[in-house]
Amino acid sequence: xxxxxxxxxxxxxxxxxxxxxxxxxxxxxxxxxxxxxxxxxxxxxxxxxxxxxxxxxxxxxxxxxxxxxxxxxxxxxxxxxxxxxxxxxxxxxxxxxxxxxxxxxxxxxxxxxxxxxxxxxxxxxxxxxxxxxxxxxxxxxxxxxxxxxxxxxxxxxxxxxxxxxxxxxxxxxxxxxxxxxxxxxxxxxxxxxxxxxxxxxxx
Amino acid sequence: xxxxxxxxxxxxxxxxxxxxxxxxxxxxxxxxxxxxxxxxxxxxxxxxxxxxxxxxxxxxxxxxxxxxxxxxxxxxxxxxxxxxxxxxxxxxxxxxxxxxxxxxxxxxxxxxxxxxxxxxxxxxxxxxxxxxxxxxxxxxxxxxxxxxxxxxxxxxxxxxxxxxxxxxxxxxxxxxxxxxxxxxxxxxxxxxxxxxxxxxxxx
DNA sequence: CGCAATATTAACCATTTGGTTAAAGCAACC
DNA sequence: GGTTGCTTTAACCAAATGGTTAATATTGCG
Numbered sequence: 093x094x095x096x097x098x099x100x101x102x103x104x105x106x107x108x109x110x111x112x113x114x115x116x117x118x119x120x121x122x123x124x125x126x127x128x129x130x131x132x133x134x135x136x137x138x139x140x141x142x143x144x145x146x147x148x149x150x151x152x153x154x155x156x157x158x159x160x161x162x163x164x165x166x167x168x169x170x171x172x173x174x175x176x177x178x179x180x181x182x183x184x185x186x187x188x189x190x191x192x193x194x195x196x197x198x199x200x201x202x203x204x205x206x207x208x209x210x211x212x213x214x215x216x217x218x219x220x221x222x223x224x225x226x227x228x229x230x231x232x233x234x235x236x237x238x239x240x241x242x243x244x245x246x247x248x249x250x251x252x253x254x255x256x257x258x259x260x261x262x263x264x265x266x267x268x269x270x271x272x273x274x275x276x277x278x279x280x281x282x283x284x285x286x287x288x289x290x291x292x293x294x295x
Numbered sequence: 296x297x298x299x300x301x302x303x304x305x306x307x308x309x310x311x312x313x314x315x316x317x318x319x320x321x322x323x324x325x326x327x328x329x330x331x332x333x334x335x336x337x338x339x340x341x342x343x344x345x346x347x348x349x350x351x352x353x354x355x356x357x358x359x360x361x362x363x364x365x366x367x368x369x370x371x372x373x374x375x376x377x378x379x380x381x382x383x384x385x386x387x388x389x390x391x392x393x394x395x396x397x398x399x400x401x402x403x404x405x406x407x408x409x410x411x412x413x414x415x416x417x418x419x420x421x422x423x424x425x426x427x428x429x430x431x432x433x434x435x436x437x438x439x440x441x442x443x444x445x446x447x448x449x450x451x452x453x454x455x456x457x458x459x460x461x462x463x464x465x466x467x468x469x470x471x472x473x474x475x476x477x478x479x480x481x482x483x484x485x486x487x488x489x490x491x492x493x494x495x496x497x498x
Numbered sequence: 499c500g501c502a503a504t505a506t507t508a509a510c511c512a513t514t515t516g517g518t519t520a521a522a523g524c525a526a527c528c
Numbered sequence: 529g530g531t532t533g534c535t536t537t538a539a540c541c542a543a544a545t546g547g548t549t550a551a552t553a554t555t556g557c558g
Binding site: 117118119120121194197199200201204205207211214218221238244247248250252255258260262263264265266267281288289291293 | 320321323324397400402403404406407408410414417421424441443446447450451453454455457458459461462463464465466467468469470483484487488491492494495496
Binding site for chain 3: 326327328338339341342346347348
């Protein structure tokens with residue numbers, strides 16, 4: 093934003109409201125009026141701060157993607173031990189996503205709707221990702237883990253972390269869980285998922 | 296459908312077209328006109344066969360949910376060996392989803408949009424699910440696998456199967472894959488995922 | 499204060515979109 | 529051939545929706 097906007101916190105209020113609405117309903121299902129209502133302002137003011145729906149969405153998506161990607165990676169920035177890194181990553185992911193359980197599904201949904209346009213937003217944690225892959229590669233050559241492709245391990249780890257959030261409505265229904273039970277399940281997984289992974293890869 | 300509809304395959308054509316559009320765009324993003332175009336018919340004819348968007352959607356969702364749930368479970372109906380059951384399930388899931396890679400995300404998306412209303416549609420594979428859980432429980436008491444909660448193992452297995460499809464746009468971008476490379480990755484996982492799981496749970 | 503710039507709103511507009519209607523095709527059947 | 533009942537269509541409609549405009553309120557400042 094090059095414009096000055098010497099505002100009264102309004103832009104932040106709008107963004108926060110938009111975030112809630114977009115994450116709940118998705119770009120296609122979200123309504124500008126609903127965002128305005130949730131922010132407690134006039135609809136025209138949305139267009140004053142963010143020219144159109146697309147730009148408002150991008151403002152929201154950028155922050156959300158950062159939250160899911162770069163933010164998480166920083167959790168294990170300087171861990172030299174792979175097992176320790178895995179534990180930290182999983183714990184950071186679970187705890188962070190418990191605050192916004194719809195985030196993983198939202199990201200997946202929107203990336204699927206407009207891969208070309210949103211591609212740029214998810215490149216943030218790239219360096220940390222590379223570091224993780226190297227950590228796996230080292231452990232592999234060192235022989236402290238079995239022979240597994242680093243990328244594959246990463247995908248598996250992400251899968252075990254993200255899926256319960258993506259599939260939450262199914263899980264809660266099938267297992268007859270309420271929100272609190274879901275939360276407990278995630279907190280349990282914070283412990284069991286790293287164990288599950290490490291059991292599988294330990295040499 | 297209690298009405299007779301002595302049609303010319305039109306209802307099926309509509310459903311197939313609706314399926315493609317809804318799965319691609321989701322309920323909120325799909326347009327009745329687009330479905331009509333894709334089916335090569337007039338928009339009013341949609342409402343002749345399926346009264347409104349909601350019912351057309353339900354027609355699509357019912358079939359899709361069956362495909363993802365009950366259909367898969369039948370793969371290992373009568374396998375008495377847990378490890379064998381896991382291998383079969385994963386293989387069936389991967390192969391089936393390769394035909395409709397957007398299906399898992401679609402189901403998750405819509406279940407999140409309207410959990411109450413769609414809840415009923417996902418109860419299909421319940422008996423097979425129970426059988427799987429019992430198989431795990433047996434193996435656990437028998438001591439052929441480590442001490443793991445059956446439900447947890449099931450969630451992990453589903454996670455490892457479904458996540459690559461849900462996160463496909465991210466994966467293909469980050470790893471610089473095209474559709475064919477994605478397909479190869481899934482086919483590789485058909486082998487490595489069961490191995491990953493079994494390594495982790497084998498006593 | 500008074501003025502300029504920014505912030506906010508109510509009313510309005512054009513387009514999109516789900517859905518309807520009434521008429522036209524078209525098949526079978528007498 | 530015409531009548532009857534299902535199928536298909538073009539034209540139409542009302543509501544919803546993204547976006548604009550012009551006027552009003554508010555703030556900072558000389």
